[in-house]
Structures are given as structure tokens and as C-alpha cells.
Amino acid sequence: MIFTVFKKELRDTLRDRRTVMMMIVIPTLVFPMIMSVFMSVSESFQKKAAEKKVKIGLVSNQVGSLEADLLKVPESLGKKEFIPFTDTVSLIRAIRMDSIQVGIYIPNNAEQLKSAMQPISVTVFHDGTDLGMKERADAYVTYVQENWKKQRYAELKIDEAKITPFILEHSNVASSKEMIGKLAGGFLPYLFIAFGFMGCMFPAIDLFTGEKERATIETLLTTPVPRWKILFGKMGVVVLSGLLAATFNLLGIYLSIEVLNLVKDPVLLQAIKDILSPTFIIMLYALLIPLITFFAGIMIPIAVRAKSFKEAQSIISPLNLLIILPAMVGFFPGVELNEVTALIPVVNIVLATKELIAGTLEWHLVAMAFGVMVLLAVIAVLFSYRKFENENNVIS
Amino acid sequence: MIQISHLSKSFTLNRQQKKELGTNQNSVLAVDDISFECLPGRVHALLGPNGAGKTTTLRMLSTIFKPTKGSIVIDNIDAVKNPQEARKHIGFLTGSAGLYARLTPNELISYFGELYGVSKNDIEMRKKKLYDLLDMHDFQNKRIGKLSTGMKQKVSICRTMIHDPQVVIFDEPTSGLDVITAENIIQLIRDCKNQGKTVIFSSHIMGEVDLLCDDITIIHKGKVLFNDTMEAFRAQQQAPNLTAEFIRIVHDQKTETR
Incomplete structure (x- = not known):
């Protein structure tokens, strides 16, 4: 029955233009757009600077x-x-x-x-x-x-x-992959997390508050399907939507380098190709699944309680900031995954992904980060279940 | 068959609800110790003014709400203790309920059939029968959002009947519908009765009640004011017509309460 609910909700969600935009179109286009804007601006800036006659x-x-x-x-x-x-x-x-x-x-x-x-x-x-x-x-x-x-x-x-007493020379022992990972690697997890969150948002509101608003939940609750199965079926779609948004983001990166040839620098190109290995992708999903389940577990109780789409959106949208700010920690070059940062939700996943990109992962820290997120995801799911079981929340 | 015994339902009020209702009470009693019985092959009217507790009662019968006190037995199944089993026997059609606009009637009806545990073959068989009956073949694969109100109501009927329930609850099923669509519903109720199903019918339209119902329960402020057969209702009638009689009963109760 969970799969029956899941199948129907997925079909319904994929027919919603707004969700498809947030889940597929924007995540796919964002990286190629950023890269093409960045590349053209930087190229034209360099060209202009070289051509400019300085007075x-x-x-x-x-x-x-x-x-x-x-x-x-x-x-x-x-x-x-x-x-x-x-x-x-x-x-x-x-x-x-x-x-x-x-x-x-x-x-x-x-x-x-x-x-x-x-x-x-x-x-x-x-x-x-x-x-x-x-x-x-x-x-x-x-x-x-x-x-x-x-x-x-x-x-x-x-x-x-x-x-000349000595000639000073520098030799960088870090690989280009490490350099990109440590210095710019925070950008990728930021995108995955931001889009993972946004990918969850509309389905969560649509499948819970939307059902209440359109008065379809009442007919669903009269079927002999236990509420937890309905919840899990719907939650599965919310989590999948978040994961799909992150996946399409990854696809956008792939398209940027393999199809659109937006990355011209051969060192950077090779480093990005190294990063997009099957091991990286598997590890990334292992980190994103509990994180996005946690996101879904936070959004669903809000969506269940909210009386209208507008109300749910007005509560969940500011929450976006709370998620995005810790995700930005990855932008700072000095911040690394350690025994303390591994315990901070969102920050731990950003830093673990950053280490993963750099190839400098410490397994015990990743296990800690993963464990913390799984625990939080379980708590969030149980909280969602409690809210969904409450008849006063579900029926308006 | 439905047996309702000493059924009560109270709702806890949050701060905002207290403000909206202008009360300091922590809870509100929506249904207060009601008992009645609905028999197979008969249509039972559940009447009451707005806020009387009709919808709450019907939601308890359809197991969406859990009663605070009392018992509900549906086809010999204790619906309070075993709501999932009871739901298999119930079809619930409400005028206020929506449909999934992005699905087609075919997809929606198959989905509900699956949720009710009906086998794929039986779903197809029942769908065909219902489509024939309701003349739905032309729009079975169009998105529900693009259908007219009448077509949507037919889809709702189909969804309610796909698992061939023995107990059918109609909560203001004709409200806001045109005469032709309303007539489809009336015909469906008659069919259910003729098939020996137990039917509960809640409506504000006394003409429909007069036409369809065999038994009647009037509730007001959560309490039962009248519960008997339609014949008994007509026999004790003091006002010139059913609507006036209904108003009189409710009004008398209001005066007594004061």
C-alpha cells in the first residue's frame, strides 16, 4: 500500500508544473548558467583589461x-x-x-x-x-x-x-582535486543542499497542505490504509523530489563539462571529471538521503498543521534561510570536518561532501556525520507521524 | 447495518480557536451522547442545522475521527476498535470533498480501488459497469481538473462505489449541483437502497429527504432531537410541511434550552 500511495503521489507531483520547475528544470540549468555567466564575464574582463589603454x-x-x-x-x-x-x-x-x-x-x-x-x-x-x-x-x-x-x-x-643568497621556489604538494575540493568544494554541497531543500518544499506542501485545502485528504482517510502507510508513501515522494533536484543539479554539472564544454581550463576540467566518479556519487547519495529525509521530516509537520498553501509556504520559506546559512560554512576555506563539526546538522554534510570532493575523507568523521543525520531523520519522521496521526491537524 | 450507541465527540481548543469562538473553555462538545441505528435496505436521513454535529457524526462513522465516548458498529465490526476493517465496508461521498485534479478519472478510480484492496480484474470490471451506468466513457482519460462539476460528481460517485461498499454515507452530496447532476445522485441512492445497502443521507434539502428516506434522525447542538421512521415523523407533524416541521422541532429545542 505504501508503494501504491507513493506511485500515485509521484505521478501527481510530476504533473505539477511548479514542482517540475523546482525539481528538474532549475536544478539542471543552474550550474551551466552559473558556469557560462562566470566564464563569459571572466573572459571578457580579462580581454577588456588586456586591451584597455591605461592613461x-x-x-x-x-x-x-x-x-x-x-x-x-x-x-x-x-x-x-x-x-x-x-x-x-x-x-x-x-x-x-x-x-x-x-x-x-x-x-x-x-x-x-x-x-x-x-x-x-x-x-x-x-x-x-x-x-x-x-x-x-x-x-x-x-x-x-x-x-x-x-x-x-x-x-x-x-x-x-x-x-643573491637564495632563490625561493614553491612547490604545491596538493593535487588539483584537493585544491578545488578545499578551496571551492563548498560550493557544490551548497547547491545540492539548497536544491535538495527546495526540491522537497513544494511536494511537501502540495501533498499535505494541498490535500487539506483541496479537501481530498478526507476521502483518502476513509480508505482502509493505515495512516502511517499513507504518510510513508507521501514522504517517499517528498524525499525523492529532494534527491531528484540534487540529481538534476549533478546532471547540470555533467552537461556543463561534457556537452556544453563550459570549463576550458584543462586542470580544472580533469579535477571536475575526477570528482564526478561513481564512488563520489554513491557517497554523496549516502550523505544526502538522511539529510533530505530530515528536511522532509521538518517540512511535513508544518505542512500537516498549516491550513493553507500560503500559510505553509510562509513558514517553510524562512526555514530555507536556517538551512542555507549553515550550508554556506563550506565556503570558508579553513573550516574542516572534525569531531565537533561532524555533530552539527547540515554543516556536517557540507563539510563531509567538501572532504569527499578533495579526496581527504576521514571515515570515522563521515560515519559520525552520517549517524547524526540518520538519528535526526528518524526523530523528524517520528515527529511527522505524530502530527499526521492527529485528526485535528489532518482535517481542517 | 450501523449501530451507534452513546456517541460523543469533543475537540480540544487551541488559543486561536478559543479566540475565534469567543470562549474560555478548553474543549467543545460537538456530539453529545447520541444513539441511533441504520438498517440495510433503508435510507436514513441525518438532519440538523449548521453546526449541529452532523459532519462530525459522519466523520466518526467513516472513522476519520475517533469518538471520545461511545461505540459504532458497522456490519458487526467495531469501528472504534477496528477502524481499518470497518472502512472496507464503507463508501463515503461528500459534496465538499475534492478530487485529484491532475489525475484522470481512470487513474483516480483505479487508485482508490487498489487502496480498498480490490483486485485489478475486479477494478476493471467494476469500472466498466460504473462507466456504463454513469455514462463516463467519453471523459475517463481526461484530466479531472478539466471536467465540469457534473462530470466530477460522477467521478466521485465512481470512487465511492468502486469497492461495492455495504454502507454508503452521503454528506450533502447534492449541494451546489445542477438539477441533472443532483438527479444522478438521487438515482444512485435509490439503487443502493434497492441493492440492500445501508444508506445514511445528510442534506439541507427537505424535498430530497421526503423523497428518499425511510428513517430520520434530527440532531441539534450535538444531541438527538428526533429519531424514528419518516412515517412517524410525518404522523407527529404539526407544521404544514417537512421544512417547517424541521424548523419547529429545532426552534422548540432552542426555546427549551433558554
Whole structure:
């Protein structure tokens, strides 16, 4: 009988356009949309930044060698145009008005200092909100400085290697999979959890409050099916809807990389392919099933008690925030799954998924997180059962 | 057969309900110690003004509500102790109940047949018989949401009768229906009676009661005011017609209560 109720409710749910949008269409499209927007914005930003001719104000009372060398900086470091200024006050005003993007101040005694082989204090004026401009000016000044250094070593007959005590090199021992998992891996569980929750929401309200509102529950309760079987049949559809939303989210990721070719970076592409392995998917579902059952167990008592769709929605929607906020913990790079975070619902699943993506899973912590969620899911189901058994809640 | 003995039902009130009802009481007694019997092959009218306790009584009979006190026996089954078994014998048709708009009549009726434990073959057989009877073949595969009120009512009848119940409860089944659709229901009630089923009929339309019913129970404020055969009701009648007589009985009770 549970399966009979489940089958009917699933058919009914899949014919509801609103639920299908939240369960299939949006979860499938969200990742490709985010990726295509992110990729096109980042590509166009990089392209624009490279093509942009930076107007650089130059405050200098003479045309010395530094000014001349700055003019000779190659175009490969970005297009530029130098505009002379007489003082820093008008230079700052011009930056603020965006008629120039950065300014370089060269002191009057620059030539003397150069001749005396003394350092020249060069000031770069920039607007901190105009991203990338300071770096462009720094790159030009650094280019000239490196050339001058070489000239000085030659004049002083110094072997550069002899005055360089060591060369610092960095070697990253983390795999690209780990890097993505630890630094950006919080984003995926966030999506799965957010859509898992939203996928449950409309079916939960429709199958419980909706039945009350449409007065169909009365006829269902006159059938010789025990209420717990009706509840389990309906709950099965609510949980499945949440899981389907997460599944379509996963499908969206797959489509982004395999069909739409939205990920161009080969390292990132390989890392995402490694992540989407059968082991990852099985583990992900093992973590999501108790979590989504827990969500269903929270929503159903509310939906059972609510008198109208609107009332149920007004209570469950804010609950969304309570779920989403802990899910955002995964965005912070330092937060990891440990004996404490494994006990915090939602946070534990986000962090466990993040570790799973990074491939740095500690099994005892995952078991703890899984155990906590199973326990909470059982409590939530029992609570739903109590509410559904109460005739005052079910019949309006 | 239905035997109702000393049946009571009280509801606990929450803060909001107390406010709405303007009372400080923690509970409200909707049905107060009522007893009556409905016999097979007879149509039993259950009448009362709004808020009299009719719907609560019918919901207890159909085992949706559990009585606070008293007993209900349906076809020799204790419906309070064994509600699931009792439900197999009951068909419940209410004018206020909705249907699943996204299903087709075929899907809905098969679903309820399965819930009542009817075998697939029997469901198909009964469906065909009912579709013939109610002329439902043309719209059996259309979504219920797109059907007219009359068509929906036919679907409701079909859903109620798919398991061939021995006890059929009709709660204001003709309210809001046009004359032709209402006539279908009246005909169904007559058919049930002729087949020897026990029928309870609750309505505000005294003309229908006069036409169909063999026995009558009038309840008001949860108590039974009158319980006898229609003949006995007509015999003691003081007012010129049944509606006036019904009003008189309820009014007399109100005066007595004051």
C-alpha cells in the first residue's frame, strides 16, 4: 500500500508544473548558467583589461631617463598612454574624475640619485576601487627597475648570482582535486543542499497542505490504509523530489563539462571529471538521503498543521534561510570536518561532501556525520507521524 | 447495518480557536451522547442545522475521527476498535470533498480501488459497469481538473462505489449541483437502497429527504432531537410541511434550552 500511495503521489507531483520547475528544470540549468555567466564575464574582463589603454599621469619636472624608459615599456605589458602633469593635486583630481587611471610621481632629483646610484622614491597614485590599475603601473615601474638593476650590476661589475643568497621556489604538494575540493568544494554541497531543500518544499506542501485545502485528504482517510502507510508513501515522494533536484543539479554539472564544454581550463576540467566518479556519487547519495529525509521530516509537520498553501509556504520559506546559512560554512576555506563539526546538522554534510570532493575523507568523521543525520531523520519522521496521526491537524 | 450507541465527540481548543469562538473553555462538545441505528435496505436521513454535529457524526462513522465516548458498529465490526476493517465496508461521498485534479478519472478510480484492496480484474470490471451506468466513457482519460462539476460528481460517485461498499454515507452530496447532476445522485441512492445497502443521507434539502428516506434522525447542538421512521415523523407533524416541521422541532429545542 505504501508503494501504491507513493506511485500515485509521484505521478501527481510530476504533473505539477511548479514542482517540475523546482525539481528538474532549475536544478539542471543552474550550474551551466552559473558556469557560462562566470566564464563569459571572466573572459571578457580579462580581454577588456588586456586591451584597455591605461592613461597614466606622470608628474615630473624634467624628461629624464626614468621617464624615457617608462615610455619604452613594451606593449606586451598592456597598452598605455602617458599624460604629463605638473603637480600631484591635479593628478589626484584627474584620477578621481577617471580621466586618467593611475599616476606616477618622479621626484625632481631623480637623475642625480640615479647618477649617485641611490634609490629613487617613486610614488604610484591609484584608485583602489579601480581593480587591476595599480598592478599595471607596478608592472611598468618594476620592468624599468629590473633593467636598471642589471645596468648597475654591470657598471659595478657585480655578479648578480653572488649577491643573491637564495632563490625561493614553491612547490604545491596538493593535487588539483584537493585544491578545488578545499578551496571551492563548498560550493557544490551548497547547491545540492539548497536544491535538495527546495526540491522537497513544494511536494511537501502540495501533498499535505494541498490535500487539506483541496479537501481530498478526507476521502483518502476513509480508505482502509493505515495512516502511517499513507504518510510513508507521501514522504517517499517528498524525499525523492529532494534527491531528484540534487540529481538534476549533478546532471547540470555533467552537461556543463561534457556537452556544453563550459570549463576550458584543462586542470580544472580533469579535477571536475575526477570528482564526478561513481564512488563520489554513491557517497554523496549516502550523505544526502538522511539529510533530505530530515528536511522532509521538518517540512511535513508544518505542512500537516498549516491550513493553507500560503500559510505553509510562509513558514517553510524562512526555514530555507536556517538551512542555507549553515550550508554556506563550506565556503570558508579553513573550516574542516572534525569531531565537533561532524555533530552539527547540515554543516556536517557540507563539510563531509567538501572532504569527499578533495579526496581527504576521514571515515570515522563521515560515519559520525552520517549517524547524526540518520538519528535526526528518524526523530523528524517520528515527529511527522505524530502530527499526521492527529485528526485535528489532518482535517481542517 | 450501523449501530451507534452513546456517541460523543469533543475537540480540544487551541488559543486561536478559543479566540475565534469567543470562549474560555478548553474543549467543545460537538456530539453529545447520541444513539441511533441504520438498517440495510433503508435510507436514513441525518438532519440538523449548521453546526449541529452532523459532519462530525459522519466523520466518526467513516472513522476519520475517533469518538471520545461511545461505540459504532458497522456490519458487526467495531469501528472504534477496528477502524481499518470497518472502512472496507464503507463508501463515503461528500459534496465538499475534492478530487485529484491532475489525475484522470481512470487513474483516480483505479487508485482508490487498489487502496480498498480490490483486485485489478475486479477494478476493471467494476469500472466498466460504473462507466456504463454513469455514462463516463467519453471523459475517463481526461484530466479531472478539466471536467465540469457534473462530470466530477460522477467521478466521485465512481470512487465511492468502486469497492461495492455495504454502507454508503452521503454528506450533502447534492449541494451546489445542477438539477441533472443532483438527479444522478438521487438515482444512485435509490439503487443502493434497492441493492440492500445501508444508506445514511445528510442534506439541507427537505424535498430530497421526503423523497428518499425511510428513517430520520434530527440532531441539534450535538444531541438527538428526533429519531424514528419518516412515517412517524410525518404522523407527529404539526407544521404544514417537512421544512417547517424541521424548523419547529429545532426552534422548540432552542426555546427549551433558554
